[in-house]
Amino acid sequence: MDKFVRLDGLVAPLDRANVDTDAIIPKQFLKSIKRSGFGPNAFDEWRYLDHGEPGQDVATRARNPNFVLNQARYQGASILLVRSNFGCGSSREHAPWALHDFGFRAIVGESFADIFFNNCFKNGLLPIVLPKAEIDALFGLTEHSPGYRLTIDLAEQRVVRPDGHAIPFEVDAFRKECMLNGWDDIGLTLRHAEKIREFETRRRAEQPWLFA
Amino acid sequence: MSRTLYEKLWDSHVVHVEEDGTALLYIDRHLVHEVTSPQAFEGLKLAGRKPWRISSIVATADHNTPTSHWELGIQDPISRQQVETLDANIREVGALAYFPFKDKRQGIVHVVGPENGATLPGMTVVCGDSHTSTHGAFACLAHGIGTSEVEHVLATQCLLQKKSKTMLVRVEGKVGAGVTAKDIVLALIGRIGTAGGTGYAIEFGGEAIRALSMEGRMTVCNMAIEAGARVGFVAADETTIAYLKGRNFAPKGDDWDKAAAVWRTLVSDADARFDTVIEMDARQIVPQVTWGTSPEMVTGIDGMVPAPEDFKDPVKSEGVARALQYMGLTPRMRIDQIPIDKVFIGSCTNSRIEDLRAAAAVAKGRTVAANVKLALVVPGSGLIKEQAEAEGLDKIFIAAGFEWRQPGCSMCLAMNDDRLNPGERCASTSNRNFEGRQGAGGRTHLVSPAMAAAAAIAGRFADVRQLS
Numbered sequence: 001m002d003k004f005v006r007l008d009g010l011v012a013p014l015d016r017a018n019v020d021t022d023a024i025i026p027k028q029f030l031k032s033i034k035r036s037g038f039g040p041n042a043f044d045e046w047r048y049l050d051h052g053e054p055g056q057d058v059a060t061r062a063r064n065p066n067f068v069l070n071q072a073r074y075q076g077a078s079i080l081l082v083r084s085n086f087g088c089g090s091s092r093e094h095a096p097w098a099l100h101d102f103g104f105r106a107i108v109g110e111s112f113a114d115i116f117f118n119n120c121f122k123n124g125l126l127p128i129v130l131p132k133a134e135i136d137a138l139f140g141l142t143e144h145s146p147g148y149r150l151t152i153d154l155a156e157q158r159v160v161r162p163d164g165h166a167i168p169f170e171v172d173a174f175r176k177e178c179m180l181n182g183w184d185d186i187g188l189t190l191r192h193a194e195k196i197r198e199f200e201t202r203r204r205a206e207q208p209w210l211f212a
Numbered sequence: 213m214s215r216t217l218y219e220k221l222w223d224s225h226v227v228h229v230e231e232d233g234t235a236l237l238y239i240d241r242h243l244v245h246e247v248t249s250p251q252a253f254e255g256l257k258l259a260g261r262k263p264w265r266i267s268s269i270v271a272t273a274d275h276n277t278p279t280s281h282w283e284l285g286i287q288d289p290i291s292r293q294q295v296e297t298l299d300a301n302i303r304e305v306g307a308l309a310y311f312p313f314k315d316k317r318q319g320i321v322h323v324v325g326p327e328n329g330a331t332l333p334g335m336t337v338v339c340g341d342s343h344t345s346t347h348g349a350f351a352c353l354a355h356g357i358g359t360s361e362v363e364h365v366l367a368t369q370c371l372l373q374k375k376s377k378t379m380l381v382r383v384e385g386k387v388g389a390g391v392t393a394k395d396i397v398l399a400l401i402g403r404i405g406t407a408g409g410t411g412y413a414i415e416f417g418g419e420a421i422r423a424l425s426m427e428g429r430m431t432v433c434n435m436a437i438e439a440g441a442r443v444g445f446v447a448a449d450e451t452t453i454a455y456l457k458g459r460n461f462a463p464k465g466d467d468w469d470k471a472a473a474v475w476r477t478l479v480s481d482a483d484a485r486f487d488t489v490i491e492m493d494a495r496q497i498v499p500q501v502t503w504g505t506s507p508e509m510v511t512g513i514d515g516m517v518p519a520p521e522d523f524k525d526p527v528k529s530e531g532v533a534r535a536l537q538y539m540g541l542t543p544r545m546r547i548d549q550i551p552i553d554k555v556f557i558g559s560c561t562n563s564r565i566e567d568l569r570a571a572a573a574v575a576k577g578r579t580v581a582a583n584v585k586l587a588l589v590v591p592g593s594g595l596i597k598e599q600a601e602a603e604g605l606d607k608i609f610i611a612a613g614f615e616w617r618q619p620g621c622s623m624c625l626a627m628n629d630d631r632l633n634p635g636e637r638c639a640s641t642s643n644r645n646f647e648g649r650q651g652a653g654g655r656t657h658l659v660s661p662a663m664a665a666a667a668a669i670a671g672r673f674a675d676v677r678q679l680s
Contacts, residue, residue, distance in 0.1 A: 015527075016527070016530070016531060016534070017527050017528065017531050018406060018407075018506050018531065020506075020644070020646045022625075022644070022646045022647070022648060022649050023646065023647060023648070026648055026652070027625050027626060027627050027649075028627070030247050030275075030627065031247075031276065031288075031290040031291055031293075031294050031627065032290070033250035033251065033254070033293065033294055033297050034251065035251045035254075035255075035359075045647065045648050045652055051652045054290055055290075083527055084407060084527075085406060085407040085410070085440070088406055088407070088440070088506075089342065089437075089644055089646060090341075090342050090625075090644075091248070091340060091341055091342040091344075091356040091357060091358055092247075092248065092358075093248070093251075093340075093358035093359040093360060096358075111407060111410065112410075113407070113410060113440060114410055114411065114440070114441075114442045115342055115356055115357070115358060115437075115442055118358065118361075119358035119360065119361075122358060122360035122361070123360070172232050172233075172234060172374060173230075173231065173232035174230045174231075174232050174234040174372075175234075185360070185364055185372060186259070186261070186363065186364050186367045186368060189236060189364065189367075189368040189370055189372065190367070190368060192227065192228045192236060192370075193368075195227050195228050195236075196227050196236070196238065196264075196368065196369060196370060199227045199238050200238065200265070200369070203238065207334070207471070207474065208467065209332065209462075209463035209467045209470075209471050210240050210332065210334075210335060211267060212267070212308075212461055212463070
């Protein structure tokens with residue numbers, strides 16, 4: 001996993017609540033057995049005017065000019081600004097894979113769905129929860145200031161606006177360490193292999209039917 | 213100290229705790245399907261790692277499998293590749309059980325686990341699928357996980373998890389005739405919203421939950437994720453134990469008695485404290501129908517489509533306006549005046565034998581309305597299909613004009629050929645009414661199996677309680 005330490009990036013707003021993972025990456029693209037290549041189909045049904053299928057060359061497809069991420073001013077954005085309950089629905093990790101592949105490295109919003117939130121941390125994509133008033137202000141600033149950027153400092157746990165206003169955010173210490181160092185969870189967990197074996201031996205003795 | 217069931221399940225699986233409270237939870241059962249596992253198996257192989265405990269794995273192919281013309285195999289080459297990749301991975305790695313495409317016991321992973329007794333009370337269960345919460349019906353701690361976590365569980369038999377807050381949803385009283393588990397859970401989501409349970413583990417309790425069969429409890433727990441909760445569960449009782457007796461992977465002989473004694477302790481202590489308690493009166497719940505593009509956009513069959521201006525929050529109001537436009541509905545339209553094009557009875561929410569019986573009871577001796585282009589019945593597994601056929605349910609459906617299909621996820625998410633065309637409106641027993649969920653441009657209304665059958669007969673939404 002890529003390290004995440006500090007990010008200075010262009011902000012793109014997606015001003016709707018309850019954006020679900022079916023919208024982030026529609027089901028037909030889940031048939032891939034790879035982890036990469038989902039970016040061109042992120043938000044496929046909103047982003048293109050035709051119906052997308054796997055294997056198409058997206059350069060030949062008509063874009064929906066009304067979809068915000070298609071606007072010239074948001075090209076190259078690495079921070080996605082969202083509302084509440086972003087990433088609800090299906091557990092598909094293809095959603096953070098698609099957002100990361102699209103170019104996003106952080107998502108700033110009012111709230112996130114649990115599984116999506118968790119999946120982001122496994123992929124170097126930092127989800128940040130900020131108070132509603134801050135999010136409302138950021139939507140206004142992004143809308144009215146072309147080229148609007150934010151700086152995200154994970155070590156210091158703050159989002160800094162160009163006007164210097166710094167907004168603190170919470171992140172679990174363990175997740176933060178993993179992101180800052182780009183650590184692989186599995187490698188970390190296997191340091192406890194002996195404890196896992198002990199636990200398993202005890203459980204097998206107590207409730208052997210769980211190991212049938 | 214008194215504990216909730218969540219705390220008991222949690223405490224009994226903690227292997228290690230980090231300073232910030234992040235815990236390593238031991239995983240008893242790992243359910244695997246073809247969509248979210250290939251990258252995990254590949255990652256494991258690339259890192260030179262071996263699965264920790266093969267006997268925890270139960271696998272099946274369900275999302276991509278066709279529900280008709282099995283003799284032709286899987287026609288879509290990329291769907292076929294995904295299913296064949298699962299075949300190859302399980303062949304290489306091994307599993308306690310694998311129910312491949314066309315196997316008699318193949319079916320939706322959340323149906324197959326419980327019916328084979330592979331989901332047992334007190335277990336931690338994971339699957340790369342958000343509807344893993346279904347297994348909470350057996351007093352399990354069942355988490356839907358992402359593919360990185362699938363790989364993590366394969367490699368370490370553990371899940372990294374932080375403790376959730378606890379919520380008790382207590383549904384007291386008895387539901388009226390024609391009101392089902394699906395209506396209870398939709399009514400709950402309508403009340404607390406799709407983010408109402410975010411960060412919580414939900415325990416469902418109260419008289420109306422206790423009165424549900426295991427099938428009904430699975431329906432309720434299945435949709436905990438639609439209320440935002442990653443896990444939902446019901447305490448174990450005699451209904452739980454009776455359901456499991458004699459099932460394939462359930463304990464036998466002396467072990468059965470010992471297991472049953474342990475299972476009877478899987479309840480919240482009487483004086484346990486929950487972070488939040490939601491009280492619902494079962495008598496007030498009427499058959500539910502969703503009208504929008506989020507499961508929280510729901511009302512009773514006796515209700516109307518709302519107007520955007522009914523909602524003060526501008527983000528919500530705009531969301532409602534967008535949903536009504538997508539759904540092709542106008543404010544104040546009566547729900548029972550909305551005509552439908554298709555009907556889908558199936559999915560991990562409502563494809564079990566009790567669901568099929570409820571739908572067949574409505575369909576019996578009646579005919580699907582002329583304006584309904586397709587009414588599909590997709591049993592949750594091969595075993596359910598077999599049982600339904602033994603009871604003659606297939607004949608009832610076929611006589612009424614429904615199609616009787618092979619098991620799988622089917623039109624719940626339309627990864628196979630079963631789907632809505634743009635603009636088509638469907639009465640569906642599945643769990644998500646998101647834009648495009650059942651096919652690009654498709655319009656989904658979530659209902660119970662009895663209400664889906666009633667809609668098929670009437671050609672529009674109809675109150676199943678008023679069918680004579």
